[in-house]
Amino acid sequence: MDAVSVKNLKIRYGSHVVLNGLNFEIEKGNIAAVIGPNGSGKTMLFKALLGLIPYEGEIKIFQKSIKNALKRIAYVPQHFDFDRTLPITVDEILSFASNGKSINAKEICREVSVDILAEKLIGDLSGGQLQRVLIAQALIKDPDLLFLDEPSAGIDIEGSKAFYDLIKHINKEHDVTILLISHEMSMVSDLADQILCLNRDLVCNGPPREVLTKKVLDKLYGPEMNIREHKHL
Amino acid sequence: MIVWLALPFIQRAVLAGLILGALLAILGIFVVLRRMAFFSDGIAHASLAGVAVGVLADTNPLFTALGISTILAVIMAWLERKTKVASDAIVGLIFTGGMATGVILLALKSGYQPELVSFLFGNILSIQWSELWLMAVLAALIVAFLLLNYKRLALMVLNPEIAHLSGVPVTLYQTLLYVTVAASAVLGIKMLGVALLSALLIVPVSTAKLIAKSFRSLMLWSVIMSELTVIAGIALSIQLNLPTGAVIVICGLILFLVTLAGSKLFNR
Numbered sequence: 389m390d391a392v393s394v395k396n397l398k399i400r401y402g403s404h405v406v407l408n409g410l411n412f413e414i415e416k417g418n419i420a421a422v423i424g425p426n427g428s429g430k431t432m433l434f435k436a437l438l439g440l441i442p443y444e445g446e447i448k449i450f451q452k453s454i455k456n457a458l459k460r461i462a463y464v465p466q467h468f469d470f471d472r473t474l475p476i477t478v479d480e481i482l483s484f485a486s487n488g489k490s491i492n493a494k495e496i497c498r499e500v501s502v503d504i505l506a507e508k509l510i511g512d513l514s515g516g517q518l519q520r521v522l523i524a525q526a527l528i529k530d531p532d533l534l535f536l537d538e539p540s541a542g543i544d545i546e547g548s549k550a551f552y553d554l555i556k557h558i559n560k561e562h563d564v565t566i567l568l569i570s571h572e573m574s575m576v577s578d579l580a581d582q583i584l585c586l587n588r589d590l591v592c593n594g595p596p597r598e599v600l601t602k603k604v605l606d607k608l609y610g611p612e613m614n615i616r617e618h619k620h621l
Numbered sequence: 622m623i624v625w626l627a628l629p630f631i632q633r634a635v636l637a638g639l640i641l642g643a644l645l646a647i648l649g650i651f652v653v654l655r656r657m658a659f660f661s662d663g664i665a666h667a668s669l670a671g672v673a674v675g676v677l678a679d680t681n682p683l684f685t686a687l688g689i690s691t692i693l694a695v696i697m698a699w700l701e702r703k704t705k706v707a708s709d710a711i712v713g714l715i716f717t718g719g720m721a722t723g724v725i726l727l728a729l730k731s732g733y734q735p736e737l738v739s740f741l742f743g744n745i746l747s748i749q750w751s752e753l754w755l756m757a758v759l760a761a762l763i764v765a766f767l768l769l770n771y772k773r774l775a776l777m778v779l780n781p782e783i784a785h786l787s788g789v790p791v792t793l794y795q796t797l798l799y800v801t802v803a804a805s806a807v808l809g810i811k812m813l814g815v816a817l818l819s820a821l822l823i824v825p826v827s828t829a830k831l832i833a834k835s836f837r838s839l840m841l842w843s844v845i846m847s848e849l850t851v852i853a854g855i856a857l858s859i860q861l862n863l864p865t866g867a868v869i870v871i872c873g874l875i876l877f878l879v880t881l882a883g884s885k886l887f888n889r
Contacts, residue, residue: 474653474654474836480835483772484772
């Protein structure tokens, strides 16, 4: 069964075509990574898949329209801008997102090591801790599909490694299909089951070993780009 | 103050002050959180058009200002969503357009315009029972909306995408937040005037931020700080025979400075 099915997706920004005629599927239970240079339309693709912007073509999430599948989707944003001096605790931000509906919030917080931060103010958290809180708010929804927009941006290498381990854990243990945007080629090539290369068009789509060829990377990033293996994963 | 409280106009002023103090303090949290102080200032200034319509139509300007500022808030929310014009530019357009319309309309009426001075600097001591009732009902509705929906509103302000996926109707809540700020700003004009209104939206929250340890305690402390400010301001202005709105603002600032000094000493 496909978790995501996209047919002839076209996104315009004014008269400018941002994404042109995209077709792809993501199988349920997979980790799929969207890669591409800045301005290639990755974030626009996410916005369309989340039902936040108008688009042409067809998007189905678990064979339903986005609106009817929203309850099964969770999202971790790249940026979480807020006034850091505002006193909002981790517990409170999680209760805002769940609106008191989650029955397993405590268990999830323990699982992603957020329980020890419960009384801390979100303005006092490090980048890695904040990212874990955002993951927790997403998992509290008990989603079947999780969108992660550059999840390890602003986290150091060790933190990033731990973060990708957590993504793997969520995928395997919670049976959550994951779609993420990342610039970390070495990480995603080891982590993802499927790679979608974007540069307005879909430049590649398939397992990393098959699609991350020099030809494709040249097409995406120019001839300077190569993948270094990541020893931690 | 106790002796003064026997006078009906002082009773009305104190009641209005307490109602508006609580309303503006709670709403101020969302204004600060969403960094929309310029919006509240802009919509308050634009409501001069509504004041002028009331003066020309010989009805209470407070009622017409409420109606027109609510319409303007809906227009601003729509423009922000449907056009590429930046939010602060939209506020600027409505701000200046509303004020200019108000000035032109008021010029059509000859003679001294006490409403204009009251609009600029407030006059809580002149509040009437009908206005007080309107204030009480509207404030109760807005505070109930804010308290029942504060989690959804906070999430929407912090991250609209996550709010959308959590089932919050973002467009509707955005518009409702704008409308509540617009209506509260107009009510606040009666107390502080357009020139000083933002103070009661911003200062009590800023003071509360110095001591609050959570969002809930921030709401509680903001209301406490706001009510202390209003009561002290009204009492001092009567005692010293000074403009009430301005004294309320100065009291708020003194409370902020004292709390700041106290928090610095305490956290050493």
